[in-house]
Amino acid sequence: MTTGKRSTDAELVLWRIGEVAKLTGVTTRTLRYWEELGLLRPTNHSQSGERLYVGTDLARVGRIRKLQELLGLSLAEVQTVLGTEAVDVLDRIHSEIDAGNLSPSRRRELLDEAMKANDELLVLRLDDTLSRIHTFRDERAAIAIRLVESRAQLDLEVQTDLGHR
16 A cells, blocks of 8 residues: 555555545535535544555545535535436446447447436436536526615615705
């Protein structure tokens, strides 16, 4: 076992929490918080209790950040998306493909499985999230209209008060 660097393909590469923070651009505090929420779990711990992560853990950090930054999802929504079986299936498939030396027929099976899992993720999670985002946007737009109308009414009242002086 090594930490922070690759030695041989047969040897598992493990990163400490500080290394993961540097590699992914998040703080160690964020990583610990995500662990508390159940979004990210270290793959292993050292004998001294230090958190140790593997490549798939780093990929998960990247996925969490993308869901937050690109889609604007809250951590609760990220947890919902990442909690689906489809995400686990996609991770497993990705790991198997990365391991290499697959026959074309096995790669085809994996790609079919990945397409099915991806479609499930889109339909079950993202479509629902997008629907909620649109509903929220429509509610905010209605509030904006009411605020503008209230402001216009106040402008009329101020003008009326100034005219009576």
